[in-house]
Amino acid sequence: MVEKLVGIRWHGRGGQGAVTSAELIAQAAINEGKYAQAFPSFGPERRGAPVQAFNRIDKESPIKIRAEVTQPDVVVVLDPGLLSIIKVTAGLKEKGLVIINTKKTAAQIRADFDIANRIATVDATKIAKEVLRVPIVNTTMIGALIKATEVINMESVKEPLANRFGKLAQRNFDAMKRSYDETVVEEQR
Amino acid sequence: MAKRKGIEVSIALSDAVKLTNADVIAAYPITPQTHIVEHLAELVANGELDAAFIPVESEHSAMSACLGSSATGARTFTATAGQGLELMHEVLYVASSMRLPIVMAVANRALSGPLSVWGDHSDVMAVRDTGWIQIFVENGQEAIDHTICAFRIAEDNRVLLPVMVHLDGFHLTHMIEPVTLPEEEDVSRFLPPNRYPLPLDPVKPVAMGDFAPPVIYTEAKWAQEINLRNSKSIILEVWREFEKAFGRKYLPVEHYRSEDAKTLIMTMGSFSETASLAVDSLRQKGESVGQIKLRLWRPFPFKELRDAVKNADTLVILDRALSYGGPGGPVCTEIRAALYNEAKKPKIVSFVGGMGGRDISVAGFEQIITQGMEIARKGSPNEYEIFGVRE
Numbered sequence: 001m002v003e004k005l006v007g008i009r010w011h012g013r014g015g016q017g018a019v020t021s022a023e024l025i026a027q028a029a030i031n032e033g034k035y036a037q038a039f040p041s042f043g044p045e046r047r048g049a050p051v052q053a054f055n056r057i058d059k060e061s062p063i064k065i066r067a068e069v070t071q072p073d074v075v076v077v078l079d080p081g082l083l084s085i086i087k088v089t090a091g092l093k094e095k096g097l098v099i100i101n102t103k104k105t106a107a108q109i110r111a112d113f114d115i116a117n118r119i120a121t122v123d124a125t126k127i128a129k130e131v132l133r134v135p136i137v138n139t140t141m142i143g144a145l146i147k148a149t150e151v152i153n154m155e156s157v158k159e160p161l162a163n164r165f166g167k168l169a170q171r172n173f174d175a176m177k178r179s180y181d182e183t184v185v186e187e188q189r
Numbered sequence: 190m191a192k193r194k195g196i197e198v199s200i201a202l203s204d205a206v207k208l209t210n211a212d213v214i215a216a217y218p219i220t221p222q223t224h225i226v227e228h229l230a231e232l233v234a235n236g237e238l239d240a241a242f243i244p245v246e247s248e249h250s251a252m253s254a255c256l257g258s259s260a261t262g263a264r265t266f267t268a269t270a271g272q273g274l275e276l277m278h279e280v281l282y283v284a285s286s287m288r289l290p291i292v293m294a295v296a297n298r299a300l301s302g303p304l305s306v307w308g309d310h311s312d313v314m315a316v317r318d319t320g321w322i323q324i325f326v327e328n329g330q331e332a333i334d335h336t337i338c339a340f341r342i343a344e345d346n347r348v349l350l351p352v353m354v355h356l357d358g359f360h361l362t363h364m365i366e367p368v369t370l371p372e373e374e375d376v377s378r379f380l381p382p383n384r385y386p387l388p389l390d391p392v393k394p395v396a397m398g399d400f401a402p403p404v405i406y407t408e409a410k411w412a413q414e415i416n417l418r419n420s421k422s423i424i425l426e427v428w429r430e431f432e433k434a435f436g437r438k439y440l441p442v443e444h445y446r447s448e449d450a451k452t453l454i455m456t457m458g459s460f461s462e463t464a465s466l467a468v469d470s471l472r473q474k475g476e477s478v479g480q481i482k483l484r485l486w487r488p489f490p491f492k493e494l495r496d497a498v499k500n501a502d503t504l505v506i507l508d509r510a511l512s513y514g515g516p517g518g519p520v521c522t523e524i525r526a527a528l529y530n531e532a533k534k535p536k537i538v539s540f541v542g543g544m545g546g547r548d549i550s551v552a553g554f555e556q557i558i559t560q561g562m563e564i565a566r567k568g569s570p571n572e573y574e575i576f577g578v579r580e
Contacts, residue, residue, distance in 0.1 A: 023197075023365050030195035030367045037366050038195075042307060042359035042546055044220070064462035066360050067548035160195075 006151055007069040008055035011088050012078035015047040017138030020164065021076070022053035024142060027160035028152045029057045037063050050082055057151055076145055077101060078124075078137050083113050092117055099144050099183070101125060101137050106186045120148040122183040131175040132168075139165075139172040143179030154180060193369045198329040199224035199362045201370060202268075202294055205333040207238045208376040209340050212263035212383075215243035215254035219273040220306040221358035222296035226268055248273040252280035252291075259289035259351075260397055262388035264340065267291065270358055271298030271305075274312045278319070284351045285320030286413055287398045290343030290383070291351040293321075294336065296358040297458065297509075299545040307546020308358035310457065310509040313486070314519040320413060322352040322420060323486040327461045329368040332356045334437055337376055342427050344383045348420045355486070357459040359546060371435060379434045421488045441490035442497045443482040446472060450479025452503040452565075453535070454558050457483045457520065460507070460543055467554030478558055483520065491527055498528065504535040505561030507554075507576070509543045517541075517573035536565040542576030553577060 008025070012018030019040045026038035034057055041052040054069040071091045080102040082088060089098060099120040100109060106119035122144045124137040132140075139161065146154055157176065161169040196204075203225050206214070214233070216226045232238040243258075245251045251267050259265040269277060274295055284291050298312055299305040313323070322342060326332045332354065339352040356362060387395050401409050421441070428439045445465050447453055456464045461482045471478040481497045483490075498504050508518020516522050517539030528534040538561040543549045549557075557576055564574070 023195075026365045027195035030193065035367060036195060037364060039359075039364045042221075042363060044306060063366070064466050065551060066357075066364075066459045066463050067550050070550070 004058060004060060005063070006055075006057045006074065006149070007072040008057070008074045008076065008145070008151075009069050009072040010053040010055075010076045010078065011082050011086070012051055012053070012138070013082070014045055014049045014051050016078050017136055018051055018053040018078055021078075021138040021142055022055050024139070024157055024160045024164065025055050025057070025145070025152060028156035031159060032152060032156050034059050035061060035063050041068065050086055072096060074099065074145070074149055074151075076141055078141055080104075083109070089115055089117055097148055099141070099148050101141055101144075106184065118186045118188065120144060120183055120185040122179050124179055127175050127178050127182065131178060132171055140175040140179045143176035144183040146176075147180045147183040148185045191369045191371050191375070193367050195365055195367055196329075197224060197363065197365050198332050198356065198368070199296075200228050201329055201368045202332045202336055202356070203228035203232065204370055205336040206266050207232050208371060208373055209264065209337060209380055210377070211238070211240050211266045213241045213243065213255070213258035213265045214267065215245055215251045215258065215265070216267045216269070217245050217248050217251045217273060219248070219270050221298060221308065221362045222268045222270040222273070222294070224362060225294055225296065229266075248276040249280060252277040252284065255291045256280065256284055256287065256289060259284070259291045259385075260287065260389045262383060262385035264344070264383045265289075265291045266293070268294040268296065270296040271300055271312045274316060275300065278316065281316055281319035281321060283398060285417075286409070288349040288413075288416075289351055290340075290349055290385070292336065292339045292343055292354070293351065294332075294354050294356060296362045297355050298358040305545040306358075308360055309544045309546070311511070311544070313355050314510040314512070316353070317487070317519065320350070320417060321487065322348075322350050322417070322424065323355060324352065325355045325457045325484055325486060326361070327459050327482065329361065329364065329366050330437070331439075332361060333368055333370060334431065334435065334439070337371070337380060338427050338431050338439075340383075341380050342420070342424050344385070345423050345427070346384065346386055348416070348423050349386075350417060350420055355458065360459040375434060379431065417488050421485070421490065424485065439484060440493070441485035442493040443484055444497060445480040445482065447479030447481055447497065449477065450501060451477040452505065452558060452562050453479050453481050453498060453501045454554065454561070455481050455483065455504060455506045455520075455524070457486070458509070460509070460549055463549060463551055464507070464554045466551040467558060470551065470555055471558060489523065489527070494524065494527055495531060498535050499531075499533055501535040503538065503562055503565040505538045505540060505558055507540045507542060507557060509541070511541055511544070515572075521573065538564045538569075539573035540576050541573055547577060549577070
């Protein structure tokens with residue numbers, strides 16, 4: 001990433017773990033000595049409803065801004081069904097990147113939806129079902145995010161994963177690793 | 190060595206309460222304070238914190254339970270927000286007049302209606318005159334530090350007053366960010382055991398919270414007022430001690446690039462950090478702009494405030510609460526009053542914004558400051574300006 005301060009917006013549905021993803025990313029970044037924020041779109045939580053979560057990561061200095069990320073560098077979409085009901089790229093910087101959990105290729109996504117930005121894709125649901133045996137893709141999508149942006153190191157997520165998932169941490173790490181390997185990132189356009 | 194880690198501010202604040210070794214927590218969960226109370230309940234249930242957790246049926250009961258607990262000399266903590274603070278309202282006065290060193294975190298929230306669980310300072314302003322010491326924090330580290338300091342201030346036998354630590358609902362309570370939790374032994378060294386001078390004791394009975402006929406009521410209230418005013422020097426002393434022990438310095442009025450600034454923006458709480466970025470940006474554009482931040486709300490820091498603004502031409506104040514039908518934002522109104530008799534004072538422009546969880550961006554703060562400068566020059570027909578409202 002070229003920007004010093006990286007803003008990430010997560011799109012998911014209540015219960016899919018978008019907030020947990022953001023939390024794990026921030027904790028990993030902070031463990032690397034960076035500055036980071038993670039927070040949900042504020043308000044009551046409802047299972048199944050579209051939700052957002054946010055990250056800011058800064059390599060050098062404390063983050064002072066306390067407002068939602070309205071012009072993200074990266075958008076991560078946990079649920080492909082959201083693409084047809086909300087404009088996930090709203091406010092996304094021109095050079096920004098959309099990372100989508102989907103069976104489709106970037107070209108197919110571009111044909112179906114009005115997305116001008118660079119796209120990265122991974123079938124995270126398939127990976128999660130096979131590795132975690134549940135279709136919860138939040139940790140899997142962290143692998144895709146790391147592949148596409150290198151905003152943190154894979155190793156740094158291990159400790160936050162262990163704190164959060166205990167015995168299930170390794171399996172989540174495996175899903176993350178596989179997603180890292182399988183994520184297809186479009187070339188700079 | 191205290192370790193820096195990424196943690197939700199609510200959880201960090203609860204961990205700070207654990208470090209103070211609180212004896213009693215009586216609380217009722219309410220958004221956006223919930224995570225604080227949940228985590229404390231967990232710490233008590235897990236045996237990590239040796240305290241009595243009293244799950245009461247309302248905030249009125251929470252504060253009432255805190256009265257009883259604190260009166261026995263137990264180190265007592267509670268937390269609430271918005272409507273919960275309102276439901277406690279009448280008991281808050283009793284806590285301060287009975288001189289009970291209760292510490293309460295308030296996850297600042299808007300007041301109904303329309304129903305809003307989101308953050309602003311309506312709840313703070315509604316409890317302004319309850320006689321509590323009140324402190325604003327602007328980030329997670331300050332939430333931890335001031336929770337620890339609050340116990341030492343409250344329990345100091347020269348003070349013996351309850352303390353509210355105000356942290357913005359959601360913007361702070363639900364934020365994961367890097368904080369450093371102090372080591373337990375350092376906190377124990379900084380915070381001596383609670384030595385309440387006249388605790389409720391069956392062996393040595395005392396009467397507390399008696400009724401006061403006209404012959405004594407004024408004297409009782411005046412004694413309380415003098416005590417709250419005098420607490421400022423002890424608050425400053427505690428913050429100096431805290432700086433010595435932990436290296437972080439706190440002042441009743443904080444400054445940011447304000448020394449030579451012609452225009453000052455004044456803020457409270459978590460939006461202060463965003464506003465400081467607007468100051469940076471305007472400075473880059475050649476504007477003489479700085480910021481002051483109100484940390485100590487009660488007792489009001491008159492001297493520090495007057496010193497902070499005496500060389501400025503314009504003071505723009507952002508309130509996050511409305512005084513309906515009144516002269517402006519509640520904080521602004523007080524500052525106008527505090528400066529009215531000064532020979533040299535800035536023009537004051539009152540803004541109200543960021544209500545009910547509405548964000549104010551860096552660009553938004555730039556707009557507030559530049560519009561404030563213009564109003565200071567040209568005047569305005571309004572008592573105050575409302576920021577960002579859709580007509």
